[in-house]
Amino acid sequence: MIGGLMQSLGTHWDNLLGRGEAAVTVPPLDGALCPNRMLDEAVERFELADVDCLAEVSGTLMASAGDSVYALKGGKWSKRVAYEHTVACIAPIGLDALAVALLSGEIVIDGGAFDGRRYAASPDMACITAMAASGSSLFITNGSATNAADNWQLDLLQRNASGSIWRLDLETGTVTRIASGLAYPAGIVMDGDDLVYAEAWKHRLVRISQSGAGTPEVLYAELPGYPGRITAAADGYWLAAFAPRSQLVEFVLREPAYRRRMIAEVPQDFWIAPKLRSGRSFYEAMQGGGVKQLGLLKPWAPTMSAGLCVKLDSDFQPQLSLHSRADGATHGVTGVVEHQGCVFAAARGDGVVVSIALADLGEAS
Amino acid sequence: MTAILELRHGTKEYRGVPAVKDVSFTLKRGEVHALLGENGAGKSTLTKMLAGVVAPTSGEIWLDGEKTELATPLEALKRGIAMVYQETSLVPSLTVAQNLYLADAKHFHRLRGIYIAGQQFLQSLNFHVDPTALVSSLGAGQKQMVEIARAVHHNAQVIIFDEPTATLTPEEKHQFFSLVERLRTRGVSIIFISHALEEALQISDRITVMRDGQHVVTDDTSAFDREKIVQAMVGRSLSDELYGAGKDRKVRRARQKVLSVQNLSMGKAVRNTSFSVFAGQITGVFGLIGSGRTEAAKVVAGVLKRDTFHGGQVRLNGKPVRYRVPRPAVRDGIIYVTEDRKVEGFFETMSIAENIYLAAVAGGQTKSPFISMKEMRTIANEWTGMLNVKAINSDARVIELSGGNQQKVVVAKALVQKPKLVIFDEPTRGVDVGAIAEIHQLINRLADEGIAVMVISSYLPEILHLSDRILVCRQGRVVEEFAGHKADERTIMYAAVH
Numbered sequence: 001m002i003g004g005l006m007q008s009l010g011t012h013w014d015n016l017l018g019r020g021e022a023a024v025t026v027p028p029l030d031g032a033l034c035p036n037r038m039l040d041e042a043v044e045r046f047e048l049a050d051v052d053c054l055a056e057v058s059g060t061l062m063a064s065a066g067d068s069v070y071a072l073k074g075g076k077w078s079k080r081v082a083y084e085h086t087v088a089c090i091a092p093i094g095l096d097a098l099a100v101a102l103l104s105g106e107i108v109i110d111g112g113a114f115d116g117r118r119y120a121a122s123p124d125m126a127c128i129t130a131m132a133a134s135g136s137s138l139f140i141t142n143g144s145a146t147n148a149a150d151n152w153q154l155d156l157l158q159r160n161a162s163g164s165i166w167r168l169d170l171e172t173g174t175v176t177r178i179a180s181g182l183a184y185p186a187g188i189v190m191d192g193d194d195l196v197y198a199e200a201w202k203h204r205l206v207r208i209s210q211s212g213a214g215t216p217e218v219l220y221a222e223l224p225g226y227p228g229r230i231t232a233a234a235d236g237y238w239l240a241a242f243a244p245r246s247q248l249v250e251f252v253l254r255e256p257a258y259r260r261r262m263i264a265e266v267p268q269d270f271w272i273a274p275k276l277r278s279g280r281s282f283y284e285a286m287q288g289g290g291v292k293q294l295g296l297l298k299p300w301a302p303t304m305s306a307g308l309c310v311k312l313d314s315d316f317q318p319q320l321s322l323h324s325r326a327d328g329a330t331h332g333v334t335g336v337v338e339h340q341g342c343v344f345a346a347a348r349g350d351g352v353v354v355s356i357a358l359a360d361l362g363e364a365s
Numbered sequence: 366m367t368a369i370l371e372l373r374h375g376t377k378e379y380r381g382v383p384a385v386k387d388v389s390f391t392l393k394r395g396e397v398h399a400l401l402g403e404n405g406a407g408k409s410t411l412t413k414m415l416a417g418v419v420a421p422t423s424g425e426i427w428l429d430g431e432k433t434e435l436a437t438p439l440e441a442l443k444r445g446i447a448m449v450y451q452e453t454s455l456v457p458s459l460t461v462a463q464n465l466y467l468a469d470a471k472h473f474h475r476l477r478g479i480y481i482a483g484q485q486f487l488q489s490l491n492f493h494v495d496p497t498a499l500v501s502s503l504g505a506g507q508k509q510m511v512e513i514a515r516a517v518h519h520n521a522q523v524i525i526f527d528e529p530t531a532t533l534t535p536e537e538k539h540q541f542f543s544l545v546e547r548l549r550t551r552g553v554s555i556i557f558i559s560h561a562l563e564e565a566l567q568i569s570d571r572i573t574v575m576r577d578g579q580h581v582v583t584d585d586t587s588a589f590d591r592e593k594i595v596q597a598m599v600g601r602s603l604s605d606e607l608y609g610a611g612k613d614r615k616v617r618r619a620r621q622k623v624l625s626v627q628n629l630s631m632g633k634a635v636r637n638t639s640f641s642v643f644a645g646q647i648t649g650v651f652g653l654i655g656s657g658r659t660e661a662a663k664v665v666a667g668v669l670k671r672d673t674f675h676g677g678q679v680r681l682n683g684k685p686v687r688y689r690v691p692r693p694a695v696r697d698g699i700i701y702v703t704e705d706r707k708v709e710g711f712f713e714t715m716s717i718a719e720n721i722y723l724a725a726v727a728g729g730q731t732k733s734p735f736i737s738m739k740e741m742r743t744i745a746n747e748w749t750g751m752l753n754v755k756a757i758n759s760d761a762r763v764i765e766l767s768g769g770n771q772q773k774v775v776v777a778k779a780l781v782q783k784p785k786l787v788i789f790d791e792p793t794r795g796v797d798v799g800a801i802a803e804i805h806q807l808i809n810r811l812a813d814e815g816i817a818v819m820v821i822s823s824y825l826p827e828i829l830h831l832s833d834r835i836l837v838c839r840q841g842r843v844v845e846e847f848a849g850h851k852a853d854e855r856t857i858m859y860a861a862v863h
Contacts, residue, residue: 018675020685025627025678028639031619031834034846221683222625247628317621 015254024251027203027222032310032318035299038361039307039322039330039345042354048077049351053089053130053229054335054344057098057111061339063346063353064090069100069110072353081110088149089229091131091138093170099138101128103148107138107168114170122175125166127155130229132188132195137210138168139178139195141185153273155184156201156226157252157259165197167210178212187229189237196237196316198227203245205230205316219316225308226274231337234358237316238336238343241308243274248285248302276332277349278304299325309336309345311361320361330354368427369394369554370415370446370523375424377410384410387424388580390573392523397545397555399569399586401562403598403823403858407578408558412525415556416448417441442468447521449512449529457501461487461494461511465518490514491540510537513544524548525556528655530564542568560653562591562862574598592855595862599825599854616850617833619643622683623786623817624665624699629677631669634660636841637677642786642819647812649832649849650821653861657841658821659704662788666701667694681786695728698785702775704794704821710775713764717754718745720763721777728782748777753803769800776807786817793827805831825854837861 014020029035053064061072062080064087070077085102093099097112105126107119121128127143145162147155163182168175179185183201190196196207196219204221208214225241252259252272262271272285279297284304307324322345324330332349342355370392377385385407392398400408413419415426417435426433428444435441438448455464462476462483483496492510500508509529516524530538545555545568559565565572566586573583574597581597624642629635635657642648652658663669665679667688679686681697688694691701703709711720722741725731733740745759752773754766763774772792779787789808793801808831812818822828828835835852837845837860845860 017673019678019687023627023678023685024675026639027625027627028641028843030639030641030836030843030846031622031643034834034848222622222680 022254024247024254026245026247026250027224029224029323033224033308033321035323035325036321037299037323037325037328038356039309039324039333039347039354040328042330042356044075044342044355046072046075046077046353046355047351048346048353050348051346051351051353052087052334052348053091054231054337054346054353055090055092055098056337056339057092058096059340061337061344062090062098063335064100069098083108086150088128089130091133093133093138099131099133101131101140103128103150107131107140109170117170119168119170119173119175121168122166122177124164124177125175127163129184129186130188130198132190134190134210136170138170139188139190139210140166140168141182141188141197142166143184143186143200152184152186152200153268153271153275154263157263157271157273159201159253159256160184161201163199165195165208165212178210179208179216186242187227187239189230189232191316196230198230198239200226200228200242203227205239205312207316220312220318223310225306228333229335230312231335233311233338233343236314236319237312238338239310239312240333240336240345241310242276242332242334242348244303244306244308245274246302246304248272249274249304273304275305275349276334278331279326297327299327301326305331305349307331307333307345307347307349309333309343311343322356322361367394367430368392369429371425371427372411372415372421373425373427375411375414375421375426377414377419378422383422384578385414385421386578388575388578390415390580390583392554392556393571394554395549395552396570397549397557397568399565399572400556400558400575401560401565401572401594401598402575402581403825406575406598408575409527410578411575412448412527412556412558415441415523416446416525418448439468442519442521445520445522446525447516447519447523448525448527449509449516450527455500455508455511455515457499459500460496461498461500461503462496464500464511465496465515467515468519486518487514490517490544513541517544517548521553523554523556525558527558528560529557530559530561538564560862562594565594566591591859595855595858599858616848617646617812619833620645620815623681624819625678625680625683626661626665627678627680629661629664629679630672631657631660631664631676632672634841635664635671638838638842639677640836640843640846642817644785644817645812645815646833647808647818647820647831647849649828649835650819650838650843651823651825651828651835651857651861652838654823656838656861658838659790660841661838662701662790662819662821665694666699666788667691668701692727695782698783699788700779700782700784700786701788702779702790702792704791706771706775711763711771711778714762716760716762717749717766717774718742718759720774721745721748721759721781724778725781730782744781748781752777752807769803772800772804776804780811784816786819787811788819788821790821791823792820793822793824825857828857829854 014022048065051063051065055062063070067086068082069080071080085104088101088103091099098110100108105121109117125142127149129143130141132139142164144155161183163185165179183199185197186200187198194207203223205219207217225244228240228242231238270283303326307330309322311319313319330347333345334348335346342357344355346353368391372390375388402408414421417438462479465483466479480496494507569586572586572589574581622641623644626640628637650658664671718741754770754773832849835847836843
């Protein structure tokens with residue numbers, strides 16, 4: 001009892017002084033995450049409005065946008081399939097099949113051994129954010145138990161930790177929950193016999209076993225952004241961080257009464273929250289830092305949105321990063337894959353997929 | 366314009382080490398002359414010779430066409446040369462007016478009289494400072510104003526300003542520049558030392574650049590731009606032999622993040638700064654004096670305390686830490702190797718062995734729970750041998766050693782504690798060339814062994830030679846990061862002053 005009382009006093013003391021867990025701080029973008037402009041300087045830019053997720057199937061780059069899946073052919077996007085609901089995410093199954101998750105909670109398989117099958121996911125899976133396949137198992141991250149995937153800002157501001165990870169047996173259609181109580185899992189990738197998922201609201205990557213048994217192992221913590229989808233690369237992994245962290249948002253996240261009023265009274269577009277694209281309306285909160293000179297936004301200005309992809313080594317430690325800074329035009333990167341000697345990044349905030357040759361990345365390291 | 370003050374072939378040596386070497390400098394009547402250079406370039410020593418603070422080892426000072434000797438600052442003041450120091454020389458327990466009239470024995474005790482006179486005088490300069498206020502109650506900017514007012518009050522014909530604007534707000538700077546303009550029209554000659562190149566370009570008639578204690582160039586301000594000044598400040602040939610190999614070496618890849626400093630604040634010295642230090646890498650930190658490098662490092666090591674409210678966060682291996690004293694930091698593996706070894710680095714009258722053993726005891730690295738002379742000798746011999754400390758034996762007192770060997774003892778004291786993170790602050794300041802190479806080898810070896818190393822230095826070639834990554838500090842925060850193999854002196858200096 002005395003221990004609990006002391007802990008409570010300590011928490012109040014930290015809240016008063018802005019220390020410990022109540023510290024309003026953001027890890028620096030330095031070392032392997034040192035800012036650059038590589039996403040904006042990419043020569044190859046393929047416009048695709050509302051592009052979200054990328055995957056490589058049968059040597060072709062696929063992208064989801066709105067209710068459709070597109071294929072990149074000859075430098076142009078061609079619509080491959082249109083669905084009745086918005087596509088939540090896509091993921092390759094083996095080399096020749098594509099799993100497509102819809103906002104309705106259904107999962108559709110296109111190609112391969114399970115071609116044409118539709119699976120109704122659990123009713124508890126209303127916010128599918130990412131998938132990863134291994135054999136006949138499809139692992140699915142469900143960001144939130146209460147909010148849909150397009151309402152992720154609300155989930156953050158509510159400080160929810162109701163996300164979960166599920167295993168779908170493609171043979172039988174059975175769905176099993178293997179982890180729960182997660183702070184918005186937004187990306188997942190196979191790591192040998194284990195799974196590694198991105199827990200966005202806790203800014204970290206975590207490894208668990210396929211059965212969910214054992215203690216989760218934190219591989220990479222204290223990211224300066226909100227980590228999202230992860231894909232395997234030739235010699236490691238790519239991580240897309242869909243929004244940057246900022247001190248202002250961290251401060252707001254520690255003020256429950258303020259958040260409640262903001263959610264109730266302010267239109268969502270103008271919330272003080274991370275965004276896939278910011279700066280399009282002067283109604284947005286300025287953060288005291290819309291650093292402009294002669295009408296030009298400075299790259300180091302505090303921002304609610306940015307572009308960030310991180311190349312991770314096989315131990316999930318950062319090797320290099322690709323950025324689009326406050327003044328850039330490749331914000332809100334929600335998917336990144338390697339394809340034909342290039343890395344492709346889908347910037348949903350700006351509706352564009354950019355391509356950078358892997359050979360050019362030595363400059364960024 | 367005729368010359369009012371000249372230094373001809375001036376040299377100043379401290380214990381045989383020249384701080385200024387054969388420099389000739391001319392100040393014309395009624396001009397504003399900016400004196401620029403890196404830290405340690407010899408600017409302050411040069412101006413101190415002109416203000417009678419130090420006597421030149423050789424060379425001549427000419428005032429108004431006559432050869433003169435300025436034995437004391439008071440004598441220089443009587444001859445019309447006043448110096449305004451970066452660190453104010455005011456008496457904090459006296460009032461503003463008393464400080465203004467401090468050298469004026471006739472008026473000093475007539476308080477009412479000096480308050481009225483002081484009020485009028487400060488108003489004439491447009492300085493909003495209360496003459497009855499105690500100097501200790503003033504902010505840094507106001508103290509600087511009083512210092513400037515005192516120089517003007519003595520009707521000096523030559524005023525030397527050493528970094529006068531470093532502590533001023535933009536409004537105060539504007540007032541200061543107006544004052545300089547008024548002084549210039551009254552025929553007062555001004556020497557202006559600053560790291561703010563824009564200010565020098567804006568305010569001065571001529572610019573002199575110094576480097577390594579030597580004169581590099583003097584010309585009209587119109588002949589300079591920022592790029593040219595930076596080039597003149599950093600272009601260096603003397604040290605190429607010692608530091609030239611740095612470009613060709615292989616940069617080490619970062620291992621895990623050992624230290625993460627997030628939005629750290631400490632008064633006006635450290636302002637919301639963030640940076641990381643990685644294992645197996647040397648992180649170089651460059652910045653001009655007052656850029657907050659040392660203060661940030663001292664907060665990390667528990668030597669200084671961060672702000673009480675929202676002072677930021679320091680994470681060691683992912684865990685938040687907050688040290689009130691250095692001891693727990695040492696226990697956690699953080700070692701800060703001080704820039705001021707004589708005051709903070711060792712016990713000068715104790716032997717080498719005692720100093721090293723004390724550090725081992727403090728770091729909990731001794732085998733015996735009691736003081737053991739045998740263990741002391743073993744540890745001392747091991748480290749003096751490893752670091753090649755040149756002394757008769759390990760019983761020699763540290764004060765008897767050369768600067769380089771003293772520094773090696775300080776480093777031995779640090780390493781005997783088996784650190785995970787070592788912060789070297791100016792590791793080769795006042796160290797001879799041979800010892801510099803040995804200390805650099807040692808720092809490189811530590812990084813190769815996987816220890817996280819941070820090197821703070823004002824000497825750009827050293828930073829470039831050692832660092833795998835370079836952080837540049839300005840105005841209390843890290844403003845730029847460069848990869849060690851891609852950076853050059855000009856870009857780093859540009860980031861530090863821009």
